Amino acid sequence: MKYKVDSQGNYKFTGLVDEATILSVAEKIREARFYRETVLTHPAASRDYLVAKLALLPHEVFAAIFLDNRHAVIAFEILFTGTLDGASVHPREVIKRALHHNAAAVIFAHNHPSGVPEPSAADRSITDELKRALSIVGTRTLDHFIVGGNTTVSFAERGLL
Numbered sequence: 001m002k003y004k005v006d007s008q009g010n011y012k013f014t015g016l017v018d019e020a021t022i023l024s025v026a027e028k029i030r031e032a033r034f035y036r037e038t039v040l041t042h043p044a045a046s047r048d049y050l051v052a053k054l055a056l057l058p059h060e061v062f063a064a065i066f067l068d069n070r071h072a073v074i075a076f077e078i079l080f081t082g083t084l085d086g087a088s089v090h091p092r093e094v095i096k097r098a099l100h101h102n103a104a105a106v107i108f109a110h111n112h113p114s115g116v117p118e119p120s121a122a123d124r125s126i127t128d129e130l131k132r133a134l135s136i137v138g139t140r141t142l143d144h145f146i147v148g149g150n151t152t153v154s155f156a157e158r159g160l161l
Contacts, residue, residue: 039072040065043143043154046107049076054111054147060087062110064094066103067142074101084113089126091133098139106134108144117148119160127155 040046046065053076054061060082066074077097080087087110098106108127112118123146131141144155155161 039070040067040107040142041071043145043157046109046143046145047152047154050109050145050147051150051152054109055149057111058113059083060085060111060113062087062089062108064097065107065109066098066101067105067107068102069104071105071142074103086122089130091130094130095133095137095139098134099137103139105140105142107142110144110146112146112148115149115151117146117151117153119146119153119155119158124155124160127160131161 050063054063061078062080062082063076063078065076068074079094079097080089082088094106108130110123123144127141127144134141141161142156143161146153
């Protein structure tokens, strides 16, 4: 790499920088800011981040943002990877990750590689199942986003939670 991090966490460039290095550093900065500074109290706060993470993937993934009791971000994880038009989601594994992070709340997200973010009956069903399962261990489900290209649908905004 052609950069280093100084004692205050600032990136210092040490020579000529190629595009891959710039993009890598930009991604690390975006991730660090999202985790340290972001409190998610409204769907709009999550939207841009999720579009950046999921919009261009060629296959479906199911992810979660784990939050503390103030709704500050603890972690973002892609939990399941699927195919062009689906991903299997296992509530037991989601609960294990929520407990691992000691999450008070969670926001789910998955992408539709087709670019059409409309929720299917299966999307609604798994969201309800996850919400019920997580409530048993005291973790609230705040939202579920579907990302289709640069467009998203929020279950919370649609009244589907």
